[in-house]
Amino acid sequence: MAATIFLAMIILLLLGFPMMIPLIIGAFIGFYDLFNGVGKMDFMVQQFMAGIRPASLIAVPMFIFAADIMTRGHSANRLIDMVMSFVGHIKGGLAVSTATACTLFGAVSGSTQATVVAVGSPLRPRMLKAGYKDNFVLALIVNASDIAFLIPPSIGMIIYGVVSNTSISELFIAGIGPGLLILVLFSIYSMIYATIHNVPTEPKASWGERLGAVKQAVWPLGFPVIIVGGIYGGIFSPTEAAAVCVLYALILEVVVFRAISVKDVWDTAKSTGLITGVVFILVGAGAAFSWVISFARIPQEILSAVGVADMSAIGVLFVISIAFFVGCMFVDPIVVILILVPIFAPVVESVGLDPVLVGTIITLQVAIGSATPPFGCDIFTAMAVFKRPYIEVIRGTPPFVIILLAVAVALIFFPDIALFLRDLAFEK
Amino acid sequence: MADKPADNEHSSDLPGILGIIDSCISRLEAWGLALSVILMAVNTIANVIGRFAFGESLFFSEEVNRILIILITFAGIGYAARHGRHIRMSAIYDALPPSVRKVFMVVIAIISSLCLFALCYFSVLYIDKVASSGRVLPSLQIPVYWIYLWVPVGFFVTGVQYALTAVKNLMQKDIYLSTKVLEGYDDTEVEL
Amino acid sequence: DTWRYAFEEALTDVQGMYATKFKEEIEKNSDHELELFPYGTLGESADIMEQAQAGILQFVDQSPGFTGALIPEAQVFFVPYLLPNDPEQLNEFFRTSKAINEDFKELYAQHGLELLTMFPEGAVAMTTQEPVTSPADLDGVKVRVMTNPLLVETYKAFGATPTPLPWGEVYGGLQTNIIQGQENPAFFIESTKMYEVTDYITYAGHSNFTTAVMANKDFYDGLGEADQKVIQDATDVAFEYILDYQQGLDEDSIAKIKEAKPEMNVSVLTEEQRAPFKAAATQVEAKFIEMTGDSGKAILDQLKADLEAVTQ
Ligand code: NA
Ligand code: NA
Numbered sequence: 016m017a018a019t020i021f022l023a024m025i026i027l028l029l030l031g032f033p034m035m036i037p038l039i040i041g042a043f044i045g046f047y048d049l050f051n052g053v054g055k056m057d058f059m060v061q062q063f064m065a066g067i068r069p070a071s072l073i074a075v076p077m078f079i080f081a082a083d084i085m086t087r088g089h090s091a092n093r094l095i096d097m098v099m100s101f102v103g104h105i106k107g108g109l110a111v112s113t114a115t116a117c118t119l120f121g122a123v124s125g126s127t128q129a130t131v132v133a134v135g136s137p138l139r140p141r142m143l144k145a146g147y148k149d150n151f152v153l154a155l156i157v158n159a160s161d162i163a164f165l166i167p168p169s170i171g172m173i174i175y176g177v178v179s180n181t182s183i184s185e186l187f188i189a190g191i192g193p194g195l196l197i198l199v200l201f202s203i204y205s206m207i208y209a210t211i212h213n214v215p216t217e218p219k220a221s222w223g224e225r226l227g228a229v230k231q232a233v234w235p236l237g238f239p240v241i242i243v244g245g246i247y248g249g250i251f252s253p254t255e256a257a258a259v260c261v262l263y264a265l266i267l268e269v270v271v272f273r274a275i276s277v278k279d280v281w282d283t284a285k286s287t288g289l290i291t292g293v294v295f296i297l298v299g300a301g302a303a304f305s306w307v308i309s310f311a312r313i314p315q316e317i318l319s320a321v322g323v324a325d326m327s328a329i330g331v332l333f334v335i336s337i338a339f340f341v342g343c344m345f346v347d348p349i350v351v352i353l354i355l356v357p358i359f360a361p362v363v364e365s366v367g368l369d370p371v372l373v374g375t376i377i378t379l380q381v382a383i384g385s386a387t388p389p390f391g392c393d394i395f396t397a398m399a400v401f402k403r404p405y406i407e408v409i410r411g412t413p414p415f416v417i418i419l420l421a422v423a424v425a426l427i428f429f430p431d432i433a434l435f436l437r438d439l440a441f442e443k
Numbered sequence: 444m445a446d447k448p449a450d451n452e453h454s455s456d457l458p459g460i461l462g463i464i465d466s467c468i469s470r471l472e473a474w475g476l477a478l479s480v481i482l483m484a485v486n487t488i489a490n491v492i493g494r495f496a497f498g499e500s501l502f503f504s505e506e507v508n509r510i511l512i513i514l515i516t517f518a519g520i521g522y523a524a525r526h527g528r529h530i531r532m533s534a535i536y537d538a539l540p541p542s543v544r545k546v547f548m549v550v551i552a553i554i555s556s557l558c559l560f561a562l563c564y565f566s567v568l569y570i571d572k573v574a575s576s577g578r579v580l581p582s583l584q585i586p587v588y589w590i591y592l593w594v595p596v597g598f599f600v601t602g603v604q605y606a607l608t609a610v611k612n613l614m615q616k617d618i619y620l621s622t623k624v625l626e627g628y629d630d631t632e633v634e635l
Numbered sequence: 636d637t638w639r640y641a642f643e644e645a646l647t648d649v650q651g652m653y654a655t656k657f658k659e660e661i662e663k664n665s666d667h668e669l670e671l672f673p674y675g676t677l678g679e680s681a682d683i684m685e686q687a688q689a690g691i692l693q694f695v696d697q698s699p700g701f702t703g704a705l706i707p708e709a710q711v712f713f714v715p716y717l718l719p720n721d722p723e724q725l726n727e728f729f730r731t732s733k734a735i736n737e738d739f740k741e742l743y744a745q746h747g748l749e750l751l752t753m754f755p756e757g758a759v760a761m762t763t764q765e766p767v768t769s770p771a772d773l774d775g776v777k778v779r780v781m782t783n784p785l786l787v788e789t790y791k792a793f794g795a796t797p798t799p800l801p802w803g804e805v806y807g808g809l810q811t812n813i814i815q816g817q818e819n820p821a822f823f824i825e826s827t828k829m830y831e832v833t834d835y836i837t838y839a840g841h842s843n844f845t846t847a848v849m850a851n852k853d854f855y856d857g858l859g860e861a862d863q864k865v866i867q868d869a870t871d872v873a874f875e876y877i878l879d880y881q882q883g884l885d886e887d888s889i890a891k892i893k894e895a896k897p898e899m900n901v902s903v904l905t906e907e908q909r910a911p912f913k914a915a916a917t918q919v920e921a922k923f924i925e926m927t928g929d930s931g932k933a934i935l936d937q938l939k940a941d942l943e944a945v946t947q
Contacts, residue, residue: 031536032551033529039558055691057569060562060594065678067516070801073508076480076515077487125807168807174675176828178645182895183806183828249812251491252804258487281477288476291512292519293528299516309676310639310691353675357646389532398530405532498775500798502787576688576746578681578704581782582799587704 016048017313021345028389038300038390045307059303066302066347067295070254071126071170076291077257078129079400081238081264082136083283088268088275090235091137097232099141100225103217107209109145111202113138113152114159118198121163123246125170125253127385128294128396130160139401146214153403154411157386157393158419159201164348164382165194168253171378174349178356179363181370188440189375189433193422196432200418234267293399298347298392305350314342314354328366332376332427335359339377343384344391351384352377375433376426383419387412456611456622468600469525475518483511503582510590517597524604527624545618548626552609559602566595641672641683642696643846648826649756649884650696650846653877657694657848660869665862669694688747690851698846699753700783706742707927708934713785714923715792715841715916716909717938718755719946725755725843726878727945734937743847749855751870754877756844757820757885762833764815768904770794770911778816779805788922789841792915809833820844821888830892830899838903839912 020041027037039059046056085091098116102108116138121130135156142152164171167187176183208214220228241263245256268274275283308314321334338359342351356377363373385391388409397408426432453473455465490504523529536547574588607622620626640658642650651673658669677683677692680701687695699709711717719725729735735753743750767773773795780786782799790797798814808814809832817829823844824830850866858866892899904912924932 028532029535030551031531031533031547033531033555035529036551036555036558039562043558043561050691055689056561057565057572058686058689058691060566060569060591061682061685062678063562063566064513064591064594065682067512068509068679069803070505070508071803073483073487073512076512077484080480080484168810170803173803173806177826178674180645180647180826182831184831247811250495252800252808252811252813254804255487255491258484259491261484262488284477284480285473288480288515289519289522289526289528291480292476292516293523293530295512295516296520297530306677309672312670350675353673357673395530399528402528404534404537405530406534494777494796494798498777498796500777500796502782502784502797502799505782505799505801572685572689576685576705581704581784584784 016045016311017308017317020044020307024345025389034390034395035296035300038297038304042300042303042307045304045311049307049311058306062303062306063296063299065306066299072295072298074124074126074254074257075128075132075294075396076287077254077261078124078126078133079290080284080287081257081260082133083287084261084264084268084275084280085235085238086137086140087279087283088264089272090238090264090267092141093228093232094235094238095137095141097225097228097236099217100220100228104219105206106216107202107206107214108216109138109142110147110151110155110205110209110214113142113155114198114201114205117156117159118162118166118194120242121160122166122194123242123253124257125163125168127160127163127382127393129257130163131156131393131396132290132400134160135397136400146212147209148212148411149403150407150411151208151212152411153397153401153408154415155201155205157391157397157408158412158415159198160393161382161386162194162197162201164378164385165190165197165375167191169378171348171352171381172374174352175356175374175377178353179360179370179374181374185371185437185441186374186378189371189437190378192432192436193375193379193426196425197419197422200422201415204414204418234271237263237267290396290399294392294396297395301347301390301392302350305346308346309350309354314338315358318355318358326362326366328368329427331359331362331366331368332373335363335373336376336380336423336427339380340384340387343381344387344389347392348381348385351381369430369434371437372426372430372433376423379419379423379426383416383423386419387416457607469522472518472522472525472600475514476522479511479514479518483508483515486511506580506583513590514593517593520597521600521604524601524608525621525623527619527621527626541618544626545612548618548620549609549612552605552612556602556605556609559598559605563595563598563602566591566598570595637668637670638693639670639672639691640694640696641677641686641692642674643680643683643698643701644674644823645826646671646673649820649822649877649881652880653754653848653873654696656873656876657869660872661865664868665865667862667865687849687851690854692851693854694751694848694850696846696848698756698844700781700786700845702847703783703785705746708742708931709739709847710783710785710927711923711931711934711938712845713783713789713842714920714935715789716913717942718843718845719942720758720840720843721946722882724945728942729754729874729878731945732938732941734934734941738934738937739847743849744852747852748849749852751848751850751866752874753845753847754874755881756846757822757881758838758840759818759820759842759844760824761816761818761835761837761839762824762829763835763837764809764812764833766835766900766902767837767839768902768908770915773816776816777814778818779808779814780818784926785919785923788919789916792918793912794915805829806832821885821892825888825891830896834898834900836889836892836899836901838901840904840909841912841916 024037024041042059098112116134117130120134139152172186176186242256245251385393453466453469455462457465486507490501494500570588570591578587611619618626642654644650654671661669683695684697686692699712703710740750770793773793776795777798778790778795779800780797787797
């Protein structure tokens with residue numbers, strides 16, 4: 016059954032069907048096969064509902080809404096102008112700033128999809144104007160947003176910690192090293208890219224100009240204050256921070272700057288809803304499909320055929336990496352963690368691997384999986400928000416994926432990339 | 444921000460009363476989307492203010508957002524189908540000659556439409572199951588099935604849109620991504 | 636045949652241990668195979684419950700607290716200070732209670748479920764940032780509770796600010812101080828790492844987390860007598876196993892917590908300290924009766940009678 020489903024899905028996808036249809040038909044085939052007919056297919060709808068239920072998803076429309084208001088008004092441009100006054104003269108400066116912004120925003124918001132939208136919407140047009148090619152810009156935004164998986168708070172790490180009985184605090188700290196390493200490598204690649212493609216730089220700004228740019232950005236600087244201060248200050252959750260950003264964006268753009276009208280706000284809300292619907296129906300269809308995979312115990316069957324039981328520690332890490340990478344290509348990351356972690360737990364223990372290292376590697380694979388074809392939530396989000404075709408969103412991806420995979424391999428051979436900070440913090 | 448007059452956005456090709464119904468549905472979807480997103484912001488902010496300023500959480504806040512997210516998703520899919528905004532992987536499709544693309548588009552639209560009608564039917568069955576179980580939302584104490592009522596409507600409307608897309612492609616010379624949008628990504632760059 | 640059994644916790648938590656034992660017994664005494672589906676692999680509590688009602692799953696473990704949306708009377712286990720703290724009395728109550736073994740069985744049957752057993756998972760403890768010895772200490776403290784009106788009422792009565800929060804946001808919420816407390820049995824506090832982000836564990840003795848195992852009724856009724864007996868025997872064996880497993884589970888979990896975080900403070904409130912909490916609890920009982928009417932009151936009275944019998 017598994018082979019039929021995957022084959023059918025890939026073919027439908029390649030033929031140009033709307034992305035939800037391969038997932039829906041994959042689930043149809045699964046239900047038909049598992050329950051000998053259409054009798055239980057109403058439970059697909061249950062899983063659609065389960066997929067869009069998590070409260071943390073509410074952050075996505077809220078950040079889309081806030082980002083769209085900021086981009087239509089003045090806030091986003093003033094923030095970018097300020098950053099550019101400091102880095103505009105550096106080759107690749109804007110790209111590095113974008114990667115950093117994605118990492119920071121993703122880290123605090125905890126949502127990679129929200130990051131794609133909130134950081135990507137204002138910065139993509141600026142990068143295009145500055146001379147970067149769209150496929151580089153899209154790939155940078157999607158992949159840099161996924162660093163957020165590794166930097167706390169990370170829902171993937173929380174789930175892993177609970178399922179594998181591993182300290183979540185230690186996981187959080189272990190994720191920082193690889194997360195920053197990836198950011199550094201993405202930045203280096205961005206600078207190389209800017210040099211090769213000869214992306215023009217701006218003249219170096221004087222300190223007077225910089226001060227002017229900062230003054231212009233005083234009000235919009237409230238956004239990072241709200242998000243970082245609000246979340247770490249214990250005033251609200253990431254989801255609520257998103258909603259407060261909407262309120263602040265409305266006050267700034269409608270009342271203070273008078274940059275957009277109430278009618279614009281209404282239109283923005285409408286397009287926010289449209290993008291949310293387009294992405295969330297895929298989340299729902301993905302959940303229905305994941306349920307079939309889980310119920311039919313397909314991962315267990317595939318893995319028992321691989322025979323991880325008598326492998327070395329390094330071998331086990333490779334199998335884990337591959338399993339999560341492939342799993343996240345098709346199935347929601349959280350479900351992959353919930354299903355696969357218990358399967359691997361005994362092996363991990365028997366070969367004496369550090370569960371914190373394993374958790375970090377798994378989280379990294381989950382991040383890679385969300386940004387790589389064929390199915391990846393962040394790809395879908397980028398397509399829906401930026402209205403670009405699939406192929407354009409993924410065309411620039413290979414260098415980024417190579418960097419990510421290199422870091423994954425490096426983690427296997429040099430666990431200290433992850434464990435150094437952990438050992439320091441927990442005196443191990 | 445809209446490039447075309449607002450009333451164009453909801454206009455329908457369907458004849459007579461069907462056209463009126465169609466454009467009414469389009470308006471309803473647009474209203475539902477915008478209003479739900481705004482209500483979600485208001486609800487979430489109210490919860491923050493309640494907890495921070497008065498030390499009281501709105502205990503039903505989470506459930507209200509759950510209702511709204513279903514409304515947004517299922518109003519959104521119909522609206523997106525109407526405006527050709529559902530995402531797809533078109534690399535191979537784009538490389539085909541127009542005559543083949545046209546056949547493909549009709550087949551894609553028909554199969555998509557059938558899938559969505561099937562889901563519409565299954566969601567009615569599911570709602571019936573939830574309704575007869577008597578399950579209620581713990582905080583709001585309203586029957587759970589109420590919050591799902593929009594689901595079959597959303598699937599049905601989307602299915603109709605794809606069916607109409609197939610019909611439109613059969614009747615017209617050009618290739619249509621949806622009832623309102625010609626194929627080619629630049630066409631969809633229009634702000635909605 | 637292949638039977639399927641889903642539950643709300645990880646495989647190594649109490650529900651998972653019960654399920655594993657149950658599976659062992661079924662497979663030992665019959666040709667049937669039992670597949671286990673831990674937390675989240677087929678959906679959340681409400682999802683797996685529906686799947687069991689529809690016969691997609693043959694067995695499901697759902698705690699009565701979650702069943703409240705379906706069977707309001709099941710929330711009786713959220714009435715504070717109802718169940719005894721003494722393990723012997725508690726176990727005897729679950730073995731002999733007429734309310735559980737007869738009244739609830741009938742209520743579940745009305746929803747297409749054959750109630751196999753209910754068992755306690757452990758005394759519920761509060762974990763907080765500051766010490767708690769009286770309701771005054773909970774003043775202004777935001778305590779995360781499951782989205783359930785009785786739990787909200789309980790923590791209101793205790794003087795706290797009950798804050799319903801989805802489970803996924805609890806760890807982060809404690810870390811960033813959006814909430815300052817939560818409640819769960821010790822094994823769950825240990826396995827979900829809630830102790831990493833709180834400093835005090837307090838036993839107020841107000842509740843013991845109860846859970847229930849059910850089979851799909853059509854499936855169960857359609858089985859031959861032999862198979863039904865296999866299931867009943869497996870239920871009984873796993874029930875005694877899990878009661879036994881829990882001897883010292885609290886101490887073990889607390890020991891593990893202490894080992895991971897030596898500065899953790901664990902305290903058990905004295906009878907005297909509990910008195911004001913107990914006094915506050917009466918309003919929760921009233922709320923329960925208000926919510927569930929005569930049928931809820933009947934269950935509550937029966938439960939009290941059953942408890943009377945085991946505590947004498
Ligand atoms: Na993060
Ligand atoms: Na993927």
